[in-house]
Amino acid sequence: MTLTKLLAEYTLNLKYEDLPAEVVEFTKLCILDWYGSALAGKDEKPIQSFKELVEEWGGHEQSSLVTGGKSSIGNACLVNAAASHIVELDDIHKASIIHAGTVVIPAAVAVAEAHKKSGKDLITAIVAGYEVCYRIGEAVSPSHYFYWHNTATCGTFGSAAAVAKLLNLTVDQTVYALGNAGSQAAGLWEFIEDGANTKQLHTAKAAYNGALAALLAKKDFTAASKILEGRRGFFNAMSDEFNIEKVTKNLGQEFKIIENSFKIHASCRHTHPAMDCILDIMQEHSLHHEQLQNITIKTYQTVLNITDNPNPETIYASKFSSQFCAALIAVNGSASLKNFSKDTLHANVIRELMSKIDVQVDPYYENAYPEKWGAKVEVTLNDGRTFIQSTDYPKGDPEKVASKEELIQKFTAMTSGKTDRPEALVHAILRLEEVDINEWMSAEKREEPCKQTQ
Template sequence: MTHSQTLARFIYDTRYENIPEEVIEFTKLCILDWLGSALAGKDKAPIQMINQFVEEIGGNPQSTTITGMKTSAVNAALLNGAASHIVELDDVHKGSILHAGTVVIPAALSIAEARNCSGKELIEAVVVGYEICFRIGEAVSPSHYYYWHNTATCGTFGAAAAAAKLLGLNEEQIASALGSAGTQAAGLWEFIEDGAMSKQLHPAKAASNGVISALLAEKGFTSASKILEGKRGFFKAMSDVFDESRITHGLGASYKIMENSFKVHASCRHTHPALDMIIDIVKENPIPLSQIAKINVNTYQVVLDITDNPDPQTVYAAKFSLQFCVALGLINQSASLKDFNEDTLWNETIREVMSRIDLSVDPVVNESYPEKWGAVVEIELTNGKILSKKTEYPKGDPENAVSSQDLITKFEQLTSGYDGKETKMYMERIMNLEKFSVVSNFFEKEMEGELWGQEKLHQQ
C-alpha cells in the first residue's frame, strides 16, 4: 500500500464510537481554542482584506464565515483559516511544528455546515485531520521547516482529510484527495523578512485547498498515488531529511491530537520557552532594571532562524522578535494579546532592555528539538550574580499542560469584547457538540432551545 492508501484507510475506518472519551473532550477544547483565536482576529486589517476579496468573488451560500457572511465552503474555509492565525494564540504541535487548528477546523466546519453533518461527524473529522497533518509534519521536520511553513504545507493534508471524512468518501477517493492536497501544498517563510501579511494567506489556502481537494475527489478527480513517497513527491521535493516511518508508526493505536499544545502568550511559539523562564525569574526575584547587566537566551537554532529580530518595526513583527518578547516579559511579566501594541512596540525602556539581550544556540537544547522546545535564560546582574532558569517544555505542552478551565478562561479573555451571552452560547455549543444532529448553524447567534437550538436542530 502507498502511504496515501494507508492514511486513507485510517481516515475511512475512524468512527466516533471508537474514539476514547478523553480524546473527544480534548478535541472539543481544541475547537474552542480555535474559535477564540478566530473571533479575536476577525476584525484585523488583513482579515478584512480577505473578507472583501471573498465578497467580491462571491460564491454559493453554503457555509458561514467568522465575519457573518454566507459563501461557498471553499471561501468560508479560506477566510476562517486566515482569521484564526493572526493573533498568534492558535494551538501548535511540537513534533510536526504546525498549527493544526487553523487549517483543519475551518475546513471541517465549512463542509459540516454545507452538508448538514452531525456534531459527532465533525469531531471525527477534526481528529483525523490533526492525525494526518501531524504525521506528515513529523516525517519531514525539522529540515522542511527552514524554507516551508509547515502549517501551510503539511496542514493542507489535514484539511483535505477532515473534509474527505465529512463528505463520506471511500478509501480510493480519500487517497485522491490527499494527492491533490500534496500537489497544492505551499507556503514559504520569506514573508517573515518583511513582516508581511502572507502568513495569514498560508492557513487560508491550506484550509481552502484541502476542501477543494476533497470536493474534487468526490467527483472522481484523480491525483498522484504516491504524492508523499514518490520520486518527485512531497518528501523528496520539500525536505533534505525525512522519516517515512512517522507516517505509519502507531497509526490507530492512539490519537496524536492528544499531543497538541496550547499557547498562553500572544507571540510566535518559539519565543515561549524563553518567555516562560524570564517571567518566572522576575516573579521570583524582583530586580531593578539598573541591576541587570545582560540577559542570555540559549536555545535551539530554529528560534534564531525565525525570531532573531533586534529591531521590529510593527506590532506583528514584535511577536516574532525574541529580543522584544523577552524584554516585554521582563518588564510586564506578561505577553498577552493586550501587551502587544504600538505603545509597547516603541517603549524606550523595552527598547533599551532589548540591547542587553544576547541570543545563542545551546547544543543540548538544539539536539532535543523538535521533540522538546527548550531554552536556558540567564540574567547577569551588575554585582556578578547570575539568575538562571531552563525548560524543555513551554507552558501549554502536554508535559506542562494547561487545564480545561485555563482554556475556557483564555477563550473568555480573547472574546472579552463580545457580548457575554454570545460567548457563553459558543462555549455551550462546542462543549455539547456531540449532542447535535446537525451543525449547519454554528455561527448563528440566536437559536431555539437551551443548548445551541437542540430542539430546532433535531426537528430539521
C-alpha cells in the same frame, strides 16, 4: 500499499465510537481554542482584506464567516483560516511543527455546516485531519521547516483528510484528495524577512486547497497515488531528510491530537520557552526590569532562524522577535494580545532592555528539537547576582498542561469585545457531540440553550 492509501484507509475507517472520551474532550478544547483565535483576529486589517475580496467574489451562502454573514465553502475556508492565525494564539504540535487548528478546523467546520453534519461527525473528521498532517509533518521535520511553513504544506493534507471524512469518500477518492492536496502544498518562510501578511495567506490556502482537493475527489477527480513517497512526490521534493516510519508508527493505535500544545502568550511559539523562564525568574525573585543588566537566552537554532529580530518595525513583526518578546514579558509581566500594541512596540523601556538580550544556540536544546522546544535563560542583575531558569516544555505543552479552565479563560479573554455571548459559545462547543453544527454557529444569537440532536 502506498503511504497515501494507508492514510486514506485510516481516515475512512475511523469512527466516532473509536475515540476515547479523553480524545473527544480534548478535540472540543482544540475547537474552542481555534474559534477564540478566529474571533480575536477577525477585525485585523489583513483579514478585512480577505473579507472584502470574498464579498467581491460572491458565493452561495453555505458556511458562516467569522467576520459576519455566510458565503461559499471555499470563501469560508479562506476567511476563517486566515483570521485564526493572525493573533498568534493558535495551537501547535511540537514534533511536526504544525498549527493544525488553523487549517484543519476551518475547512472541516465550513463543510460540516454546508452539509449539515453532526457535532460527532465534525469531531471525528478533525481527529483524522490532525492525525494525517501531524504524521506527515513529523516525517519531514525539521529539514522541511527551513524553507517551508509546515502549517501551510503539511496542513493541506490535514484539511483534505478532514473534509474527505465528512464527505464519506471511498478509499480511492480519499487517495485522490490527498494526492491533489500534496500537489497544492506550498508556503515559503521568506515572508518573515519583511514581517509580511503572507502567513495568513498560508493558512487560508491550506484550508481552502485541502477542501478543494476533497470536494473534487467526490467527483472522482484523480490524483497521484504516491504523492508522499513517489520519486517526484512531497518527501523527495520538499525535504533534505525524511523518515517514512513516522507516518506509519502506531497508526490507528494512538491519537496524536492529544499531543497538541496550546499557546498562552500571543507570539510565535518559538519565543515561549524563554518567555516562561524570564517570567519565572522575575516572579520568583520579585525583580523589576530596571534591575536587569543583561539576559542570555540559550536555545535551538530554529529560534534564531525565525525569531532573531533585534529591531521589529511592526506589531506583527514584534511577535517574531525573541528580543522583543523577552523584554516585553520582563517589563509587563505578561504577553497577552493587549500587550502587543503601538505603545509597546517602540517603548523606550522595552527597546533599551532589548539591547541587553543575547540569543544563542545551545547544543542540548538543538539536539532535543523538535521533540522538545526548550530554553535556558541567564539573568544578570546590576548588583552582580545571576539567576538561571530552564525548561524543556513551555506552558501549554502536554507535559505542562493548560487546564480546561485556563483555556476557557483564554477564550473569554480572546473574544472580549468580539462577541456578546462568549459563555453561549463555550457551552455549545463543549457539548458539540450533543448538538447540531448549525446550533453552534447560531449560539451567540440565541437566548435559549442549544438544542440537542436526536
